[in-house]
Amino acid sequence: MSAKIIDGKAIAENLRNTIAAEVADIAARTGAQPGLAVVLVGNDPASEVYVGSKARQTVAVGMRSFEHRLPADVPEAELLALVARLNADDAVDGILVQLPLPAHINTDRVIEAIDPAKDVDGFHPVNAGRLLIGLPTLVACTPLGSLLLLQSVHQDFSGLSAVVVGRSNIVGKPVAQLLLQHNATVTIAHSRTRDLPAVVRAADIVVAAVGRPELVRGEWIKSGATVIDVGINRLPQEPGAAKGRLVGDVAFDEAVKVAGAITPVPGGVGPMTIACLLRNTLQAFRARRFGE
Numbered sequence: 109m110s111a112k113i114i115d116g117k118a119i120a121e122n123l124r125n126t127i128a129a130e131v132a133d134i135a136a137r138t139g140a141q142p143g144l145a146v147v148l149v150g151n152d153p154a155s156e157v158y159v160g161s162k163a164r165q166t167v168a169v170g171m172r173s174f175e176h177r178l179p180a181d182v183p184e185a186e187l188l189a190l191v192a193r194l195n196a197d198d199a200v201d202g203i204l205v206q207l208p209l210p211a212h213i214n215t216d217r218v219i220e221a222i223d224p225a226k227d228v229d230g231f232h233p234v235n236a237g238r239l240l241i242g243l244p245t246l247v248a249c250t251p252l253g254s255l256l257l258l259q260s261v262h263q264d265f266s267g268l269s270a271v272v273v274g275r276s277n278i279v280g281k282p283v284a285q286l287l288l289q290h291n292a293t294v295t296i297a298h299s300r301t302r303d304l305p306a307v308v309r310a311a312d313i314v315v316a317a318v319g320r321p322e323l324v325r326g327e328w329i330k331s332g333a334t335v336i337d338v339g340i341n342r343l344p345q346e347p348g349a350a351k352g353r354l355v356g357d358v359a360f361d362e363a364v365k366v367a368g369a370i371t372p373v374p375g376g377v378g379p380m381t382i383a384c385l386l387r388n389t390l391q392a393f394r395a396r397r398f399g400e
């Protein structure tokens with residue numbers, strides 16, 4: 109038996125279409141338009157690609173896109189000053205500072221400088237804390253996208269055991285919180301976990317957010333489990349190829365034979381991340397301008 113492939117690309121497109129319709133409706137009624145500011149420090153080629161596609165999709169759903177590019181050696185104070193200007197700019201509803209930042213910049217300080225009401229990444233301690241407590245908030249895009257993909261398979265997670273591999277603040281921890289909030293029984297595994305294959309084998313839902321190409325093998329997966337592969341790993345370039353192949357944290361070809369449903373890489377969580385960024389921007393816009 110072969111797993112159902114969860115089509116993140118198609119689900120993301122649906123979500124973007126819904127957002128575009130709502131943006132058009134609000135524009136027709138009020139003349140107001142949501143705005144998203146993306147800040148890129150340095151010129152990492154992968155980040156350039158993401159920032160470019162974010163800007164394109166922002167405009168495609170009818171929002172304003174503001175791109176700010178700063179040199180890799182920009183002083184931290186200058187980045188903080190830009191964030192302060194964006195906080196004060198009424199045309200800006202969402203602010204995203206692309207990570208990772210160069211080593212001389214204190215990432216926590218930059219994240220904490222963002223107005224929580226405009227923190228469409230959901231990384232600010234206020235928003236992370238609200239998620240933990242179960243208050244309405246801006247939820248980090250990749251975790252939210254992962255949840256929406258899971259909800260395309262499972263109505264409810266009651267009685268299901270979920271294993272999240274990875275405990276980063278931007279993916280692992282918030283994914284685990286969302287799963288818990290939706291009644292899964294959640295285990296968080298990481299680099300110090302003993303016998304990871306056995307831990308994963310117990311899971312009805314596996315979320316892999318590790319950053320290790322194809323770490324999770326097919327034989328680790330319980331038959332019929334749902335697998336969400338968050339990993340985006342670029343393999344070394346083969347001779348003659350333009351680019352290295354993109355693979356997830358799960359050995360897809362093996363896991364697809366065992367799982368009940370699985371996300372591909374590319375075309376899984378990645379496209380959902382950007383769609384959820386637009387969703388969060390619309391949410392922040394409504395909250396700021398209409399108090400919704």
Ligand SMILES: NC(=O)C1=CN([C@@H]2O[C@H](COP(=O)(O)OP(=O)(O)OC[C@H]3O[C@@H](n4cnc5c(N)ncnc54)[C@H](OP(=O)(O)O)[C@@H]3O)[C@@H](O)[C@H]2O)C=CC1
Pocket residue numbers: 250273274275276277278279280297298299300301304317318319320323338339340341357377378381
């Ligand atoms: N699709 C998307 O939109 C996005 C994809 N990603 C991708 O998701 C992946 C994870 O990203 P991120 O959370 O930022 O990564 P981090 O490097 O911040 O965290 C990785 C986590 O994996 C754990 N880990 C590392 N090696 C192992 C191992 N051998 N066994 C078990 N656990 C291990 C680490 O454990 P410990 O804490 O003990 O060190 C850590 O908790 C990456 O591939 C990244 O590219 C990230 C963001 C968005």
Ligand SMILES: Nc1nc(=O)c2c([nH]1)NC[C@@H]1CN(c3ccc(C(=O)N[C@@H](CCC(=O)O)C(=O)O)cc3)C=[N+]21
Pocket residue numbers: 157158204205206207208229249250340354373374375376377378379381382
């Ligand atoms: N402040 C901040 N917020 C982020 O959300 C953030 C970030 N920094 N830094 C980097 C990571 C990574 N990330 C991705 C977004 C989209 C795809 C995506 O669309 N991937 C496509 C393929 C893209 C390709 O071909 O390279 C896919 O999986 O199908 C991937 C990864 C957001 N991140």
